[in-house]
Amino acid sequence: MEENLTVERSRVPLTKTDFVSDQMVKWCPGCGGHAILASVANVFPKIGYRKENFCMVSGIGCSSRFPYYVNTYGFHGIHGRANAIATGVKISNPHLSVWIATGDGDSMAIGGNHFIHTIRRNLDLNIMLFNNQIYGLTKGQYSPTSPIGSVTKTSPQGTIEHPFNPGELVLGAQGTFFARAVDTNVKIMTEVMLEAARHDGTSVIEILENCVIYNDNAHLQITSKDLRDEHQIYLKNNEAMIFGKNREKGLRLTQGGLEVVTIGENGITEEDLLIHDQYSQDPYIHLMLAKMSLPHFPVAMGVIRSAMFSTYDDMVEEQIKHAKENTQIRNVDDLLNSGDTWEI
Amino acid sequence: MTKKKNDVITKEDVVVKFVGDSGDGMQLTGNLFSDTAALEGNDLANFPDYPAEIRGPINTIAGVSGFQVHIGHKRVYSSGDMCDVLVAMNPASLKSNLKWAKKGATIITDYDTYNDKVFEKSGYTVNPLEDGSLSDYNVIQAPITTLTKEALASLNLDNKTAEKSRNMFALGMMYFMFNWKQDKAFDFFAKKFKKKPIIVEANKLALMAGYNYAETVEAMSITYNVPAASLDKGRYRNISGNIATAWGFLAAAERSGRPLFLGSYPITPATEILMELAKHKSLGAKVFQAEDEIAGICSAIGASFAGSMALTTTSGPGLSLKSEAMGLAVITELPLVIVNVQRGGPSTGLPTKSEQSDLMQALYGRNGECPLIVMAAASPSDCFYAAYEASKLSMEHMTPVILLTDGYIGQGSELFRIPKVASLPSITPPIAEANDKDYQPFKRDPHTLVRKWALPGTEGLRHRVGGLEKENGIGNVSMDPANHQLMTDLRYNKVMKVADSLPLQEVTGASEGDLLVVSWGGTYGAVHTAVEDLINEGKKISHCHFKYIMPLPKNTEEILSKYKQIVVCELNSGQFVQYLKINFPKYNYTQYNKVQGLPFNVSELSDKFNQILKEI
Numbered sequence: 001m002e003e004n005l006t007v008e009r010s011r012v013p014l015t016k017t018d019f020v021s022d023q024m025v026k027w028c029p030g031c032g033g034h035a036i037l038a039s040v041a042n043v044f045p046k047i048g049y050r051k052e053n054f055c056m057v058s059g060i061g062c063s064s065r066f067p068y069y070v071n072t073y074g075f076h077g078i079h080g081r082a083n084a085i086a087t088g089v090k091i092s093n094p095h096l097s098v099w100i101a102t103g104d105g106d107s108m109a110i111g112g113n114h115f116i117h118t119i120r121r122n123l124d125l126n127i128m129l130f131n132n133q134i135y136g137l138t139k140g141q142y143s144p145t146s147p148i149g150s151v152t153k154t155s156p157q158g159t160i161e162h163p164f165n166p167g168e169l170v171l172g173a174q175g176t177f178f179a180r181a182v183d184t185n186v187k188i189m190t191e192v193m194l195e196a197a198r199h200d201g202t203s204v205i206e207i208l209e210n211c212v213i214y215n216d217n218a219h220l221q222i223t224s225k226d227l228r229d230e231h232q233i234y235l236k237n238n239e240a241m242i243f244g245k246n247r248e249k250g251l252r253l254t255q256g257g258l259e260v261v262t263i264g265e266n267g268i269t270e271e272d273l274l275i276h277d278q279y280s281q282d283p284y285i286h287l288m289l290a291k292m293s294l295p296h297f298p299v300a301m302g303v304i305r306s307a308m309f310s311t312y313d314d315m316v317e318e319q320i321k322h323a324k325e326n327t328q329i330r331n332v333d334d335l336l337n338s339g340d341t342w343e344i
Numbered sequence: 345m346t347k348k349k350n351d352v353i354t355k356e357d358v359v360v361k362f363v364g365d366s367g368d369g370m371q372l373t374g375n376l377f378s379d380t381a382a383l384e385g386n387d388l389a390n391f392p393d394y395p396a397e398i399r400g401p402i403n404t405i406a407g408v409s410g411f412q413v414h415i416g417h418k419r420v421y422s423s424g425d426m427c428d429v430l431v432a433m434n435p436a437s438l439k440s441n442l443k444w445a446k447k448g449a450t451i452i453t454d455y456d457t458y459n460d461k462v463f464e465k466s467g468y469t470v471n472p473l474e475d476g477s478l479s480d481y482n483v484i485q486a487p488i489t490t491l492t493k494e495a496l497a498s499l500n501l502d503n504k505t506a507e508k509s510r511n512m513f514a515l516g517m518m519y520f521m522f523n524w525k526q527d528k529a530f531d532f533f534a535k536k537f538k539k540k541p542i543i544v545e546a547n548k549l550a551l552m553a554g555y556n557y558a559e560t561v562e563a564m565s566i567t568y569n570v571p572a573a574s575l576d577k578g579r580y581r582n583i584s585g586n587i588a589t590a591w592g593f594l595a596a597a598e599r600s601g602r603p604l605f606l607g608s609y610p611i612t613p614a615t616e617i618l619m620e621l622a623k624h625k626s627l628g629a630k631v632f633q634a635e636d637e638i639a640g641i642c643s644a645i646g647a648s649f650a651g652s653m654a655l656t657t658t659s660g661p662g663l664s665l666k667s668e669a670m671g672l673a674v675i676t677e678l679p680l681v682i683v684n685v686q687r688g689g690p691s692t693g694l695p696t697k698s699e700q701s702d703l704m705q706a707l708y709g710r711n712g713e714c715p716l717i718v719m720a721a722a723s724p725s726d727c728f729y730a731a732y733e734a735s736k737l738s739m740e741h742m743t744p745v746i747l748l749t750d751g752y753i754g755q756g757s758e759l760f761r762i763p764k765v766a767s768l769p770s771i772t773p774p775i776a777e778a779n780d781k782d783y784q785p786f787k788r789d790p791h792t793l794v795r796k797w798a799l800p801g802t803e804g805l806r807h808r809v810g811g812l813e814k815e816n817g818i819g820n821v822s823m824d825p826a827n828h829q830l831m832t833d834l835r836y837n838k839v840m841k842v843a844d845s846l847p848l849q850e851v852t853g854a855s856e857g858d859l860l861v862v863s864w865g866g867t868y869g870a871v872h873t874a875v876e877d878l879i880n881e882g883k884k885i886s887h888c889h890f891k892y893i894m895p896l897p898k899n900t901e902e903i904l905s906k907y908k909q910i911v912v913c914e915l916n917s918g919q920f921v922q923y924l925k926i927n928f929p930k931y932n933y934t935q936y937n938k939v940q941g942l943p944f945n946v947s948e949l950s951d952k953f954n955q956i957l958k959e960i
Contacts, residue, residue: 022807023820055800057646060811067808068821073800075649076810078644078672084639088646088654091630091799092599092605096650096800114642117635327626332595335624336762341581342383 006124006313007049007097014045017096019054019069027062032183032209036130039189040099044072046190047097047197055096057086059106060205062137062211063130066101080111083118083127090123094313099199100127107137108144110166116173121312122201126193129166129204130183132211133218134168140214152214166206166305167290171283177203178290179303182223183210188234188301195303201311222299231294235302240273250274258288260297278306345942346449352523354569359424361442362511362519366399366409369511372536373431378519381415381530382759383581385572387871388415389724389754390582391423391943395694403457408437412444418573418825419770422869423756424698425945431514433457433488435805436466438871442478450482450566452517456489476852484564484957488513495553496546509550513639516554521567526555545649554565576761582748583760585724585753585866589657589683592731597653599732600739600771604629605652607643609636609662612695613751614685617623617657624948637665641682641730645669649809651775651799653735657683659751660702661692664709670744671710676809677786679738679773681731686750686866688941697941698752700865701916706746707894707923713832715839717745718894720865724753725760728892732768739773740879741769741842742794750915752943753866779804785819786831793838840895849897853879853886856906858960861953863913865921867944871913874949883957896927904931909960913949 013240019041027033044054058064059082063305067074073096077085080104107115107129118125134152135141136262149158170178179192179198185250189207196203208219222231233243241251248263250273261268280286286305293299297312329335353628360377362370363773371392378390391408400407413873414424426446434440434457445451451894472478473485495504514531516783519526529551537543558564583591597604606629608618629651634640642643648654663684673680686702688694706718707887721730727749734747774795785807786795798805807819815822816830851860852875863871868889875887888903890896904910906925912921913936919933936952938944 021683050801050803052806053799054802055650056808058810067810071806073806074808074810075646075650075676076808076812078668078811079567081638081642081669081918084634084642085646085649087632087634087639088605088607088648088652089650090646091632091643092603092650092652092654093649093799093801104466114634114639117639129710255642316630320628320630323625324628329624329626332591332598332627332765335591335627336581336765339581340379341762343579344385344575 006094007053008095009048010050014051014254016041016045018051019044019071021069023068023074025069026065028213030212031062032132032207032211033062033066033130035183035186036128036189036207036209037066039186039193041071042186043190043193043197046194049097053096055089055098056101058082058101059111060137060213061103061106063101063103064106079217080106080109081114083107083111083114086125087118087123090125090313091316094124094317098125100125101130102127103130104133104143108166108169116169118338119170119173119202119204122176122309123312124200125202125292126196127202127204129206130209131166131206132215132225134211134215136211136214138170156172165291165293166204168287171287171290171305175305176201176307176309177303178206178286179203179301180206180208180301182208182219182301184223192303201309203281221294231298232301235276235278235289235304237276237278239304240270240275242270242273250323258292258297278303279308281307283307294322306339351566352569354571355493356418357414357420357668358376358429358568358570359412359414359427360429360431361410361412361427361441361444362431362514363408363410363437364511365402365437366395366407368400368409368433368435370409370411373515374413375510376529376532378413378415378518378757379532379582380524381413381570382580383525383528385760386415386417386570387420387425387573387575387759388413388756389420389756390414393754399431402463403434403436405440405467408440410437410441415570415668417573419573420758421873422943422946425947427913429518431518433514434466435462435468435472439466439468439471445481448482450484451478451493452484452486452514454488455485456487457625476669484561484827486517486561488755491553491557492550495549499542499546499549501542501713506546509546512547513554517564518552519551520555520558521564523567525567526551526638530783545718572698575759578761580759580761582757583725583728584616584755584757585721585749586614586685586755587620588725588760589721589731589749589754590617590620592728593621593655593681593735594624595728595765596732596735596771597629598627598765599768600653600735600773602651602653602739602773602831604655605632605644605647606630606655606657607632607634607640607647608657609634609640611637611659611662613687613754614657614659614662614683615933617685622713635684638669640665641669644680645673645678648673648680649676649800651797653739654679655681655683657685657706659685659687660689663702665706665715671712671714674710674714674716674810675811675813677742677835678744679742679797681734681738681747682744683731683747683749685754686748695916695939696751698750698866698943699916699939699941700750700867700914701919701939702748703893703916703919703923706748713836715739715836715894716743717842718748719745720748720891720893721753721887722865722868722891724756724758728760729752736769736771737842738796739771741792741838741868742774742797748864748865756948775799776802776805778802785809785815787817788834788842792841793834831937843895843898846892846895846897848899849890849903851886851888851903852876855886857884857886859885859953859957860904860907860910861885861887861913862910862920862924863887864893867913868944869913870944871949874946874953877946877950878953885953885957888921893923901928904928908932908954909934911953911956913944915939915944
């Protein structure tokens with residue numbers, strides 16, 4: 001991918017410490033937030049922009065305390081509105097690298113509308129969606145991503161709502177970038193964050209996050225040491241889709257959709273497996289990958305989609321440039337005196 | 345009024361109302377009439393009166409669209425109460441507007457549209473032209489449709505296209521009535537329909553036919569002369585309040601050097617500001633049509649944080665949706681102008697009608713102790729200065745401002761003496777300097793209590809703000825009780841100190857006396873006219889019209905204390921009077937209110953004031 005040239009690069013090498021704020025991190029011990037914060041501190045120096053050109057925006061929720069913990073320009077917004085606030089930041093100043101910390105309540109429920117429209121417009125923003133499938137800050141109510149039947153404080157008999165799969169929502173809203181990572185894997189988080197930064201357009205990173213207090217082990221089936229190799233597939237561009245402890249399993253495309261196959265069984269070889277093309281503009285296979293869920297499929301990790309489309313912020317600048325080059329009205333005095341005027 | 349030999353009546357002012365179906369082109373006709381009067385040197389004020397539906401059913405009252413023009417030799421402050429001339433293109437428009445015609449008014453109507461089928465749709469049981477119900481008026485029944493089609497016969501247009509020029513036939517009759525030269529209209533057509541020469545020709549023929557018809561019929565024996573007004577020297581144009589608002593913002597952006605950002609969602613009657621600003625990308629305006637009202641204001645707050653002169657525009661229901669985010673702008677102490685072009689409420693209410701019923705919401709409609717500046721524009725052209733001033737105060741005092749206008753002044757128009765941008769007051773936002781070692785997000789100017797605006801991207805000023813309470817100065821999240829008290833007081837005092845930079849409140853008429861008429865916002869025209877008339881009659885009455893509401897000008901109480909009685913006039917059930925009573929309880933208030941979606945009539949105000957004066 002090409003580097004983003006809109007944001008000014010740092011003239012001096014930066015390190016983690018350049019981004020550590022002096023504020024006490026108040027997340028619960030064991031909260032996934034800590035690892036996400038560490039990943040951000042890892043990745044920001046690698047991205048290479050001037051430290052003053054980063055801007056962190058959030059809404060409300062545990063995730064949304066994030067801006068206080070990173071030493072950048074930061075804005076802690078109101079519930080659900082992080083994406084709308086960040087939209088204004090980026091349109092106002094396209095030279096900023098804008099990062100959004102949001103959660104499954106903030107962006108899937110109260111801010112769902114802003115989430116889909118931000119994605120549809122393809123502004124160059126980076127959305128980190130902390131998905132712990134629960135409302136933590138309000139102490140344990142179900143969220144739009146809680147699996148059906150989840151017993152929570154507001155669903156004592158289990159939820160009767162069909163949950164959102166954030167990836168499906170992103171692609172349904174014509175998202176150009178979607179990646180998934182788990183909060184226990186700093187390496188993959190760092191990799192996808194770096195790719196998100198380089199993607200010109202709205203990047204959504206779904207981070208499967210553990211809430212130790214209200215929804216502990218919610219992602220255990222995906223993340224536990226014994227199961228993760230079988231239950232996750234880490235997608236890499238241009239590589240065959242292989243997973244499993246012994247890397248013996250793979251995905252192939254049949255007329256009925258994706259299928260899990262075992263290499264060596266029924267004459268299957270690596271040649272039969274799907275090769276990941278994250279840059280494909282057609283979202284068809286990306287959608288199938290994003291939707292994969294247990295128990296029949298592994299959950300896809302890594303960059304699922306990273307397609308090039310024009311961005312809203314670039315087009316704003318282009319329209320302004322074009323308008324300036326093709327106008328008689330160069331200042332407000334011209335405007336006030338345009339059209340029908342007369343002297344008295 | 346003097347009647348001359350040739351039956352030309354010279355008048356100080358005339359009110360003309362054009363009414364017809366939504367598709368009859370009444371807005372264009374009214375605008376052309378008004379533009380012509382402007383070229384004749386008259387002062388003027390206009391008001392379009394259109395239904396909530398885009399094209400209501402033809403020939404029904406729901407589909408009637410109108411445009412009222414008030415032209416004067418004297419200064420004109422409102423679009424006028426009752427009309428001297430009513431041009432009604434069909435029975436429905438006559439039925440719904442007859443109540444706005446003065447007794448003895450001239451009514452011009454298209455005779456060809458009067459038939460049983462149409463009567464039924466318009467709610468008439470008998471032909472109003474024949475049942476004597478119009479005997480108090482000078483009715484000119486002109487076969488406008490037939491004559492228009494005949495006039496256009498040589499162009500071989502289809503019926504539908506030809507009939508579209510009916511409005512220009514009617515305008516031609518008005519040109520004769522006001523002794524205007526037809527070539528003015530021809531110039532307009534040439535400009536307006538530059539790309540459609542056939543329409544230019546059709547409208548020309550229709551206008552000439554109307555003019556000639558009026559000259560021929562005996563009913564048009566009286567014509568008017570409204571001499572030019574004595575206006576200050578300068579360059580003039582016609583401007584509506586919504587356009588003036590947009591332009592005031594553009595001027596403020598240019599003067600302050602802060603790029604304009606508007607985040608907005610379409611809503612009647614505020615949408616024109618959004619549409620107008622969207623046109624001016626050449627001036628660097630960034631206009632974002634958001635997915636909803638909340639995204640409109642939140643994107644503006646983000647843009648303000650990033651250093652733009654940020655705006656959001658809306659009307660009543662939208663202001664409700666923006667409430668929470670306004671609190672965010674207050675607690676982050678960021679500049680932001682929120683325009684509320686008020687309409688009839690509550691809820692969806694009367695979208696196309698005007699009201700002043702959002703004042704309490706503007707002042708208090710947020711959670712927490714949440715003070716901000718509230719201003720109100722007085723007239724269409726004042727919207728320019730109000731928008732400019734709102735932007736200036738917002739940026740210089742680092743606080744959101746609610747600017748209240750309303751549907752009446754937003755859509756109404758009047759003459760505007762074009763200022764030079766360089767002549768407007770300078771705007772100097774308190775932008776923090778790079779690498780300022782002493783920078784703290786909530787460190788304040790000791791006099792104004794204003795914090796600095798540190799723009800993302802600037803070296804050495806990285807900081808965080810947000811909706812959680814912050815420690816004064818350093819800006820860390822703080823739940824400390826004493827700090828919350830301090831910040832609450834600081835936010836309030838910062839807004840109250842804005843009064844130090846406001847002009848003193850002015851009074852029209854004697855500076856003390858029997859009766860002080862108080863008004864605010866878009867009712868200025870009607871109230872001012874009513875009071876001025878009574879002053880000219882020798883009555884002891886004065887007028888105080890407020891544009892700055894929160895904070896109030898510093899001499900407000902001094903003014904209130906000088907009169908025996910105060911009457912507060914507003915288009916709501918008494919919101920400003922309540923606010924004055926809270927602030928200055930010891931004076932003798934009475935109130936005059938109307939909540940009908942209509943502006944004040946001068947006559948109802950005069951009646952009320954006379955009644956109070958008698959009782960004092």
